[in-house]
Amino acid sequence: MSKNDKYRPNVAMIILSENYPDKKEIFIAQRNDLTDIWQFPQGGIDKGEEVKEALFREMEEEIGTDAAEIVAEYPEWISYDFPDKIAKKMKPYKGQTQRYFLLKLGKDAKINLATKHPEFINYKFVDVDKVLDFTAHFKKPVYETVINYFKKEGLL
Template sequence: MSKEEIYRPNVAMIIVSSEYPQKKDIFIAQRNDLTDIWQFPQGGIDEGEEVHEALFREMEEEIGTDAAEIIAEYPQWVSYDFPPKIATKMKPYKGQTQKYFLLKLSKDAKINLDTKHPEFIDYKFVNIESVLDYTAHFKQPVYEKVINYFKKEGLL
């Protein structure tokens, strides 16, 4: 595999509030480096780190809490390519390969975006039907695939 074909291993999370399953709105956060782009929290898996360790570490680093429980896991890894503008900043990676989880926040979870290295400036919970209206075009096929899987499973 050449350097151009390397995909960064990553965890990604679809987060629902503590009111789940009565309320199935999904957490999205607005990036601090791209104008009006919202996404699911996600992050790289460190060398030697277990996937679940990375999941909760990234959750804490990105939204200031790891007070959540895993509801489900997408059964496969899914990948996407970075657009050229982002790819130049992310060398040697061509894109990311991600393991997705559906998580429910605990009642006592306190979201705090003012973390050590803030990635987001705002967050909200949005209706599942409108989530793709907010997200970056290059991530939408993956988001749609994962959301549709969890819907088909009766989880969203």
């Protein structure tokens, strides 16, 4: 296995409410298996699948809608390692390498967490400056990097 094979290819999304750009509220969801963890929706890229195709498929699978438009894309892949407890379940992967997108929900988007394979039990929109207060510790450096990039670009 090469070094790159140790990281699962993944898409991740920072979803803004339909009130963007007037309000910079970010969607976070509470996991159903680790209820003290809130995170951005994300998911694996299937073999042969285009990144943006995976983005909208994962959005539909995780929050029940793909009614959103891409505002921006983080310009590079960004990786993180799983904590030991999670790494054991995710073998052979050591972590994930992700492509991040900033999306705005459509006005008619209907979020429905009761999907075929639910991953979340709750969600909320949080002010951009408070979102890191709710997120998983091992993902926080990645979240911070991506959020700061979009802030620097004048998008958040």
